[in-house]
Amino acid sequence: MLNSPLSASSTELVISVLSLVLSQGKPLDRAYSQHFSGLQLVPAEQARITIVAGDILRRLNLYCYLADIKPEEMERFGSKLLNVWHLFHGLDLPKMQYALPVDREDYASRLAIAQNQPVLWDGCPQWLDELGQAQLGDNWVQERAALNQAPKRYLRVNELKCSREQLVEKLAGEYVLTQAVEGVSTALEVLSDSALFRTESFKAGWFEQQDAGSQLVAAALDAKPGMRVIDACAGAGGKTLHIAAQMQGKGRLLAMDVEQWKLDKLKERGRRAHAHNVETRLIVGSKTIKRLKLSADRLLLDVPCSGLGVLKRNPDAKWRDTPERLPVLMELQQHILQSYSRMLKVGGILVYATCSILPDENRNQVDAFLGANPNFRLLDDESISPAASGFDGFYLARIERIAE
Numbered sequence: 001m002l003n004s005p006l007s008a009s010s011t012e013l014v015i016s017v018l019s020l021v022l023s024q025g026k027p028l029d030r031a032y033s034q035h036f037s038g039l040q041l042v043p044a045e046q047a048r049i050t051i052v053a054g055d056i057l058r059r060l061n062l063y064c065y066l067a068d069i070k071p072e073e074m075e076r077f078g079s080k081l082l083n084v085w086h087l088f089h090g091l092d093l094p095k096m097q098y099a100l101p102v103d104r105e106d107y108a109s110r111l112a113i114a115q116n117q118p119v120l121w122d123g124c125p126q127w128l129d130e131l132g133q134a135q136l137g138d139n140w141v142q143e144r145a146a147l148n149q150a151p152k153r154y155l156r157v158n159e160l161k162c163s164r165e166q167l168v169e170k171l172a173g174e175y176v177l178t179q180a181v182e183g184v185s186t187a188l189e190v191l192s193d194s195a196l197f198r199t200e201s202f203k204a205g206w207f208e209q210q211d212a213g214s215q216l217v218a219a220a221l222d223a224k225p226g227m228r229v230i231d232a233c234a235g236a237g238g239k240t241l242h243i244a245a246q247m248q249g250k251g252r253l254l255a256m257d258v259e260q261w262k263l264d265k266l267k268e269r270g271r272r273a274h275a276h277n278v279e280t281r282l283i284v285g286s287k288t289i290k291r292l293k294l295s296a297d298r299l300l301l302d303v304p305c306s307g308l309g310v311l312k313r314n315p316d317a318k319w320r321d322t323p324e325r326l327p328v329l330m331e332l333q334q335h336i337l338q339s340y341s342r343m344l345k346v347g348g349i350l351v352y353a354t355c356s357i358l359p360d361e362n363r364n365q366v367d368a369f370l371g372a373n374p375n376f377r378l379l380d381d382e383s384i385s386p387a388a389s390g391f392d393g394f395y396l397a398r399i400e401r402i403a404e
């Protein structure tokens, strides 16, 4: 956390970012880019702003309760919330003009009440707590607490360009301190507050920013040079680029999605990463899938999901989402599994993956699929728990096609 208060201008920026997210429903990353572009903030100050805004969103209900304001009142009462945030973290108050004062007695009695309400203390909305309890039982309490922690920063070394050791050395020369992550051969943890995207290493495509847990997903696919591989929900290509590196640029890697703008972004990232064997294809209907029947040695289905495993990184989602979205997502996940698995060759392996920690989106989906498709068998599966690993939460299942 911080060791000195925010400046008045940074405090105003935090309030403005929060208002955009909470009143206008803007995703946090877009609210940041809208505010930061053109401002030329020094990286350390930008980092402090994102630390505070991220922490407030991770425990929004707690801070709003302590300040006695409603989230939708951020524009009017944000200064009071920011004062409370500083008090809570034992910092002097920021020097804002016209800031609303905090009644210290009221704050102290609210703090004492909140300390005895674990769900509020962990920054969890009621609907999410009920869902987590129902799905994970006793394990939910640890996951709930882990999901309100600040996320660590991780990089994935682009092995098409350099080794992990070479990247550590090059980044050290750019004043970026990193350390290898045990158990994830491509991952580095970033230990300094550096602006990663301004480094020469990034511009030269030596790394991508990617959570260590996420790196385990493409690793499980085990794509080899020369194979035909399909990444059917590729998005902007976080995992596609990792697969391209596994394939050492040899063979055919088809990245598909239903959103063209994401595939365009993927192409741009692919150029920087020297991932020359990636081809993109927009899914325009069931025909796009049918044409690829029995064509893939490896198939990644990184399906749309609730994203409840990555709430540390996207804390705004829990104030926007509702439990009603889950059944809709689950139907889409099952549809993708049933229909896209036809693209796999006999003997080929598919990886079904989510960034969720809910069994209903994970193992239960796999079991339902296998129950209806005897031509496939489960090789193994893994749940990456935020509480146990410190990474974001993911699930992956490796499934083999054993007959046509």
Ligand SMILES: C[S@@+](CC[C@H](N)C(=O)[O-])C[C@H]1O[C@@H](n2cnc3c(N)ncnc32)[C@H](O)[C@@H]1O
Residues within 6 Å of the ligand: 232, 233, 234, 235, 236, 237, 238, 239, 240, 256, 257, 258, 259, 262, 283, 302, 303, 304, 305, 336
């Ligand atoms: C979890 S995200 C993928 C993230 C990506 N693999 C990465 O590593 O950056 C899921 C993706 O599925 C896409 N999607 C949604 N519906 C789909 C469908 N019916 N078929 C294929 N992709 C779909 C979304 O546009 C989104 O990009």
